[in-house]
Amino acid sequence: MSKPKKPVFAIVVSSWNETVTSGLLRGAKAFLAEQGMTVKDDQVFSAPGAFELPLIAEKLARTGRFDGVITLGCVIKGETAHFEYISLAATQGTMMATLNSGVPIAFGVITTYTAEQAERRAKDDDFNKGREAASACLASVRTLREVKALKSGKK
Numbered sequence: 001m002s003k004p005k006k007p008v009f010a011i012v013v014s015s016w017n018e019t020v021t022s023g024l025l026r027g028a029k030a031f032l033a034e035q036g037m038t039v040k041d042d043q044v045f046s047a048p049g050a051f052e053l054p055l056i057a058e059k060l061a062r063t064g065r066f067d068g069v070i071t072l073g074c075v076i077k078g079e080t081a082h083f084e085y086i087s088l089a090a091t092q093g094t095m096m097a098t099l100n101s102g103v104p105i106a107f108g109v110i111t112t113y114t115a116e117q118a119e120r121r122a123k124d125d126d127f128n129k130g131r132e133a134a135s136a137c138l139a140s141v142r143t144l145r146e147v148k149a150l151k152s153g154k155k
Contacts, residue, residue: 108133
C-alpha cells in the first residue's frame with residue numbers, strides 16, 4: 001500500500017499589522033515544517049487586510065493545487081465599530097469560502113483589544129496562533145481524507 005501524499009498548503013497573510021502577521025506566518029510555517037511539510041515562497045500570498053482574506057483564500061482553494069488554505073491576519077480594536085465589522089466579515093467570509101470550495105480554509109485571524117495582546121499571540125512559541133491555524137487546517141485535511149476513503153470503500 002502506498003504512503004499518502006503529503007498535503008500541500010497555501011497561506012494568505014494580511015499585510016495590515018505586519019509585525020504581528022509576520023509572526024503568525026513564522027508560526028504556521030514552523031508547525032508545518034515540524035510535520036515534514038515545506039511551504040515555499042510561491043505558496044504564500046499577500047492580502048491587504050483581514051477583510052480581503054476570504055476572497056483570496058477561496059480563489060486559491062478553487063485552483064485545485066492546494067489541499068488546504070491558511071488565512072492569517074490581525075484586527076486590533078480601535079475607537080470605532082470598524083473592528084466589529086471587519087472581524088465579523090473575515091469570520092463569515094472564511095466560513096463561506098471553505099463551504100463554497102469544499103477545501104479546508106483555516107481561520108488564523110486574531111482579534112484583540114490591544115497591540116500587546118496581538119503580539120503575545122504571534123510570538124515564536126507553542127501558543128502562536130499561526131501554529132494553531134496550521135494545525136487545524138492539517139487536521140481538517142486528514143479528516144476529509146478519511147471521509148473520502150470511507151466514501152470510496154477504501155476504509
